[in-house]
Amino acid sequence: GAGVSQSPRYKVAKRGRDVALRCDSISGHVTLYWYRQTLGQGSEVLTYSQSDAQRDKSGRPSGRFSAERPERSVSTLKIQRTEQGDSAVYLCASSRHGTSGVEDTGELFFGEGSRLTVL
């Protein structure tokens, strides 16, 4: 399809294990975002990258979350040493535009999310 797809849709992990979530974005889109969505805290950005470079690791806790972009339209969110508080829906979103200068990032196109449950 032409949309953003994420895999796996559901993931159960034992506390302390590392987890990798994949996002295939829309061809030609420049910026990829990872958001974490929970009932209590809404949606918060974890990291985003423009083209091939990872721009930012903002998020809580930033040290355990990182994103790699092996290809322009593919991103992998890695969560190290998972904790129960990491249980959430992880949403990937992409944008046609970059995030610098006067460019307008415009709308984001979201995937359906990966629901992570940490036991």
Next chain:
Amino acid sequence: EDQVTQSPEALRLQEGESSSLNCSYTVSGLRGLFWYRQDPGKGPEFLFTLYSAGEEKEKERLKATLTKKESFLHITAPKPEDSATYLCAVQGLFFIAGGTSYGKLTFGQGTILTVHP
């Protein structure tokens, strides 16, 4: 830090009963305010972008308005298929060394809208 607060948390309407959702925000420099719709088990779907106070956008039964402190999403004569969670997000500005500006989206917690037939 940019902040977005949406109210009410949940809203139940009868079909045809018009109402409004509120999004209050604080941001150091507003590049844009976005409204998204999210259905259960799906990712958010873009509805509108508003850039400056006084701007309005319409789409079917929805109209979004913007002031310097808040945005409203007005729903006119809603139908059951309008039931969803409506998310508001602001795109702010921040600067890094070299003067380049970047925008990140900060989302509110959403308003769960239920429209009964």
